[in-house]
Amino acid sequence: MTIRSILPFIFLVSTFAKVSAQYPGWQQAIDYTMDITLDTTLHQYHGQMTAKLTNNSPDALNRAFFHLFFNAFQPESMMDVRSRTISDPDSRVGSRIVELPESEWGWIKVESLKVNGKTVEFTHDGTILEVQLNAPIRAGKRATFEMTWSAQVPRQIRRSGWMNKEGIEYSMTQWYPKVCEYNHDGWHTEPYIGREYHGIWGDYDVTIHAPKGYTIGGTGVLQQSMESAISSGTWNFIAEDVIDFAWAADPDYLHSTTKAGEVTLNFYHQASEEYNENWAELPEYAAKAMAFLNELVGPYPYPQYSIIQGGDGGMEYPMATLITGERSLRSLVGVTVHEMAHSWFQAVLATNESLYEFMDEGMTSYVTTLCMRHLFAEAITSGFPHRSSYSSYINQALSGNEEPLITHADHYQTNRAYGVAAYSKGEVLLAQLSAIIGSNARDQGLQEYFAKWSFKHPGPLELKQCMEAASGLDLDWYFQYFINTTHTIDYAIKSVYENESSATINLERIGAMPMPQNITITFANGVIEQYHAPLTMMRGNKALADNETLLPDWPWTHPTYSFTIVTSSPIVSIELDALRQTADVNRDNNTVSFEVEWQRIYQRN
Ligand SMILES: [Zn+2]
Incomplete structure (x- = not known):
């Protein structure tokens, strides 16, 4: 039984009835067998593959598409032109592609292609190969693609290539003709502009012939001893249920392993007097991170x-x-934790990152923050762990250059708008749920989301449903506002009227985005009281702590909200969202402090 078939089965029994109407219940399946011969003199390789695509969709497929990512590394490619014309280019790319000599370009040229034993016509169109099928692949049928191709590995520019800036010879990522994803919302044939990938889960059996003496690490499990692979130059890796296959090769790699439970962690790096010590400490951190x-x-x-x-x-x-x-x-630990954390979101859940980049980068950033806090607990002084993402998002929102989270990853007008949205606002999306449904429900919702949607390409609705199921609250409004709009959150204390036995507090929603409110009131006798005002449209409220008092619902249509409390001691201060769980863009109006005296009136200008 493969990994994919075991994992979901555990949860299928209890959750099947609740699966959303959008989820189709099928995934395409693909199995690759590849044989690759690397020429380290010309930085080229020759490949042959058999790819068996099972069309589990209800639709007949008349065409097929392959990604040819290396073709991005040529002058005038879409990646090149985009990186030279966007207002804030990625410094790793900039104008480097247009300046490459032809011998350092990247390219993939498909030489022959048969489908089910018969030659088919195909067209290279930049980073996509279009295949005209002789006969449709009918629903439920399998097609066998047999391909030979040659490729030139680009001089290292972005992610992949030969000779990176630290002297690693081959970073072989996005390196082979990869069948494009077809799922319930159609083909996904994104040209390679710069970021994010989508793929079909399948089994990879990859044999690489490299010069003797090289060490290769990558996706999958090496099928022979490393010593025999190094001395023979033949490397066979098998990986089950993965959406991609990456590898790297260098004659100077040092290799070590450690265990994280049943999982083997492999480490490959070049000897370096300055950094050997850090690499020696990395395995212990990595094992702890995986456990966390x-x-x-x-x-x-x-x-x-x-x-x-x-x-x-x-x-x-x-x-x-x-x-x-x-x-x-x-x-070193930070980047390792971040990339390792992607395993849950990019590899196993594998949301379409082009469409919903925040569900990959943002959720990864969210768990990375928590994991780093766990690993470096002694280095953390105080405060809310996600605060740097909050301030990054709030600064971008206030700059006027924010673009909605729902923007396609390649189509943001600036790299900065993409980065802040995908990483920072995506992290806030999850962190902020603590103010809405409470931390326990959010944590439980995250686990249920992973259990229910592993190996199924979920989208935002599936995440929303799991958070709703964990909390019992309606969250349509939250996901709509935070993902589809750039409306911001700003709540204020508008006025306070206090006499000897009571106080009336008036709040105001200034920003366009509604949010339930947590109100902290400190009295002169030292007592601190917490109040919680949910939104009417949530149809309930988060679980409250013993010292929290539930106030009536606040309808989002009402710009102001008033409540009166009985007091036995004068109020010293009032604060909205004292824990800073919401991305309130203006905190100056969240707090009011009084000198201790009776009969006060506060009114915000
Ligand atoms: Zn990432």
């Missing part, structure tokens, strides 16, 4: 995970990551 993430989100389902020096920063792949390695310990 297993607990927080759900069990990591693959047999191994490889942390490999390579690439141009950090990039996630199934069962592997390529990271740059010349880093401080904190930075």
Whole structure:
């Protein structure tokens, strides 16, 4: 039984009846067998593959598409032009592609292609290969693609290529002709502009012939001993139920392993006097991180995970990551934790990252923050763990350049707008639920989401449903506002009228986005009281602590809200959202403090 078939089955019995109407109940399936011969003189390779695509959709497929990512690394490619014309280019790309000599371009040229034994016509269109099928692949049928191709590995520019800035010879990511995803909302044939991938789960059996003496790490499990692979130059990896396959090769890699429960963690890096110590400490942190993430989100389902020096920063792949390695310990652990955390969101849930990038980067950032806090507890002084994402998002919102979270990952007008939305606002999306449904319901919702939607490509609605199920609250409004609009949150204390025995507090919603309110009142006798005003449209309220008092609902249509409390001591201060769980863009109007005297009136100007 494969991983994919075991994991969901555990949860299927209890959750099947609740599966949403949008979820179709099928996924395409693909199995690749590849044989690759690497020429390290020309930086080229030759490949042949058999890819068996099972069309589990109810639709007949008349065409098929493959990604040819390496074709992005040529002058005038979409990636090149985009990176030279966007107002804030990624410094790793900039104008580097247009300046490459032809011998350093990347390309993939398909030489032959047969489908079910018969030659078919195909067209190279930049980073996509279009295949005209002789006969449709009917619903429920399997088609066998037999392909030969040659490729030139680009000089390392973005993620993949030969000779990265730290001297790693081959970072082989987005490197082979990969069948595009067809799912319930159609084909996904995104040209390669710069970011995010989508793929079909399947089994990969990849044999790589490299010069003797090279060490290769990557996705999958090596089928022979590393010593025999190094001396023979033949490397066979098998990976089950993955959406992609990545590898890296270098003659100078040092390799070590450790265990995280049943999972083997592999480490590959080059010897470096300055950084060896950090790499020596990394395995212990990585094992602790995997244990923490297993607990927080759900069990990591693959047999191994490889942390490999390579690439141009950090990039996630199934069962592997390529990271740059010349880093401080904190930075090395930070990038490892982030990329490892992607395993849950990019590899196993595998939301379409082009459409819903915040559900990959944002959710990954959210758990990374918590994991780093766990690993470096002694280094954390105080405060809300997600505060840097909150301030990054709030600054962008106030700048006027924010674009909605729902924007396609490649189509933001600036790289900054993408980065803040996908990473920071995406992290806030989850963190902020603590103010709406409470931390316990949010944590439970996250685990249920992973259990229910693993290996199914969920989208925002599936996440919303799990948070609703965990809390019993209606969250349509929250996901609509926060994902589809750039409306901001700003609540204020409008006025306070106090006499000897009571106080009336008037609040105001200034921002367009509604949000339930937590109100902290401190009295002169030292007592601190908490009040909670839910939104009417939530149809309930989060679980309250013993010292919290539930106030009547606040209808979102009403810009102001008033409540009166009985007092036995004068009020010293009132604060909205004292825990800073909401992304309130203006905190100056959240607090009122009084000198202690009776008969006061406060009115905000
Ligand atoms: Zn990431």
